[in-house]
Amino acid sequence: MKKLHKLVAVIMTSMLTIGTTSPIYAATTKSSQPFDDISSSFARQNIIDLAKEGIIDGTGDRxxxxxxxxxxxxxxxxxxxxxxxxPVDSDIVTFSDVPRSAWYYGWVQAGIHLGIVEGKGMNQFQPDTRITRQEAAVLIVRALKEERDSSANVELPYQDRMKVADWAVSSVQVALKLGLMRGDQGSFRPNDYVTREETAAILDRVFKDSYWSKVLNTTPASNIQLGWQNASTTAQYIATIKQSTINTLVPRWFFFDNNNDKPLANYVDSSLLTYAKQNNKKIWAMLGNRSNAEWTHTALTDLVRRDNIIKQLTAYVKSYGLAGINVDFENVSPQDRLPLTSFVTELTKSLHTVGGVVSIDVSPDLGTDWTDAFDYAALGKAADYVVLMGYDEHWDGDPIAGSVSSLPWVERATNKLLTSVSASKTILALPLYTRDWTIRTSGATSEELSLVKQGQRLRSVWSSKSWDSNLAQYVATYTQNGLQHRIWMEEGRSISSKYLMAAEHGIAGFAYWYIGAETADIWTSIRNVNRYSSY
Known part of the structure; x- marks a missing residue:
């Protein structure tokens, strides 16, 4: 992250001070400023400028x-x-003292999802508690993603430096260095409360800094946002896409078939083709194998059959105006490792002749039979994109209860794939589902839940939840019929954590399984994390 340079000297002269005589401003009419009570404020111009941008507002009656x-x-x-x-209207409430009805609910959720702000104690945010100068320093430095000196050798140039809490020392140092906050008469007064005019001064210094002004007013570069259709009609799929960040549609249109005369089943829907064309959306139609290892082996090893399938897909891409094909094969035998690579290589060459691309979905490399068919390095060279399915850490039928997609597990999988596949070809797929685990002495069983059903389930029972910072997930528990249930939750905060991790690697984009399983707030969280990760 590029460091925020020191602000220019003219801004430094208006450093945050308490008790300093306010500058004298020229007389102004009420109509020239948004509020009637700021004429004598040292931050008058800061307030005017930020109000114009919608960053701050008044308390009523001008x-x-x-x-x-x-x-x-x-x-x-x-x-x-x-x-x-x-603001994020999260389906899952984070803090017991921040209800969804509160005017600040969405703003607190936006901050907590990106790690800008934290709670105060067990399940509490204390929204009405006044913020101190040292707390403000920590929050603004964290929000700007500035590096802090974690060593114990930080020396602050203040008479009251011993009053600065250990957790705030490095942030106060950075805030001073960047010209955002300064003490008064040799003191920082870390436990004094910040006023509204002081807050305006701090934020306006960021807003008007040459670097941050450019960053904040730059539209984030677009990346691939891929969404699979599943268990929904075309009309339902389109309705969800309209509310989402998705720019690349993946309908389940093509499948291997056990038919010698017609080895490729076609389920193309013309209404989706029309929608995509009219709304500047790309379609990477999915090619599936119905999880049938035998059919897949035949399609990959019978060279005549394989050639016919590739020719047919190429013709479909050209005639339907598709942007590409998404290869999604499950249950591929280890013996078909080389044939799979050859198929993807030949398909890519063929689609390139008509302007199409090939992406292939792969599971994390766990060193098991399930992933032996994937030659990650070879597929990374052959295909245009490799989609890492960052879910099913614990799967349907797993006797051990656990997360579908914990941050450490996804991070390990991403890092391992990136040793074989370039970041510019890598797409990370994130889950829009989770599992409700029933815990028994004989082992665990689970039920798959969409994020919509997850919220409904937890609101229908008495449950408790806590944030697991190691997994970057909430874990909810409840009891029903004498049996304990546990849900490792997927929602805006957990998805944002994984998104931020992967974005640091500069990957090509993200995918979501599956469209329609999410709550509406997820897309706001993704828009926020996409913007914030670009800073």
Whole structure:
């Protein structure tokens, strides 16, 4: 992350001070400023400029109340607006003291999903608690993704440096270095509360900095956002796509078939072709094998049959105007490792002649028979994209209960794939489902839940949940019919954590299994994390 350079000297002269005589401003009319009570504020121009941008607002009746202290909810709201984030109406409530009905609910959720802000104690956010200067320093430095000195050798140039909490020392140092906050008369006063005018001054210094001004006003580069259709009609699929970030559609249209005369089944829907063309969406139609190892072996090793399938797919890509084919084979025998690579190689060469691309879905390399068919390095060279299915860490039928997609597991899988496949060809697929595990002494069983059903399930029972920072997931528990149930939850915060991790590698994009299983707020979280990861 590029470091935020020191602000120019003219901004430094208006450093955050408390008790300093306010500058004298020229007389202004009420109509020239958004609030009637800011004329004598040292941050008058900061307030005017941020209000114009919609980053801050008043308290009603044309009042700003510049000397009023800022609450934790207010500070994260203004910071999130500065970062051009959107409020997230999460289906899953994070804090017991931040109800969905609260005006700041979506802003707190946006901040917590990206790790900008944290709670205060067990399941509490304390939204109405006034924020101190040292807390403000920590939050703004974290929001800007600035590196902090974790050593114990940080020396602050303040008389009251011993009053600065250990957890805030490095952030206070960075805030000073960047010109965002400064003390007064040799003191930082870490436990003093921040006022509304002081907050405006801090945020406006970021907003007007030459580097951050450019960053905040730059539209993030587009990446691949791929969404599989599953268990939905075309109309339902399109309706969900309209609300999403998806730019690459993957309908389940082509399958190997055990028919010598017609080895490729075709389920193309013209209405989706029309929608995609009219709305600038790409279609990478899925080629599946129905999880049939025998049919797959025949299709891959019978050279005449394989050639016919490739020719037919190429013709379909050309005639339907498809952007490509997404190869999704499951239960491929280890003996077909080389034939699979050859098939993908030949398919890619053929599709390139008509402007199409090939992506292939692969499971994480676990060193088992399930993944022996994937020659990751060879497939990475042959195909245009490799889609890593970052889910099924614990699967249907697994006797051990656990997460579908914990952050450490996905990170290991991503790192391993990137040793064989370039980041520019890698797409990480994230789950829009989870599993409700029933815990028995004889072992665990599970039921797959869409994210919609997950929320409905947990609201229908008395349950408790806690955030597992190691897994980057909430774990919910409840008891029904005398049996304990456990859900490793997937929602905006867990998905954002995995997205941020993978985005650091500069991968080509993300995919989601499956479209229609998510709650609407997921797309807001993804828009936020996509923007924030670009900073």
């Amino acid at each position: 009042k700003f109340e510049p000397k009023k202290n800022v609450t934790r909810a207010e500070f994260i709201t203004m910071t999130s607006r500065l970062l051009k984030l959107q």
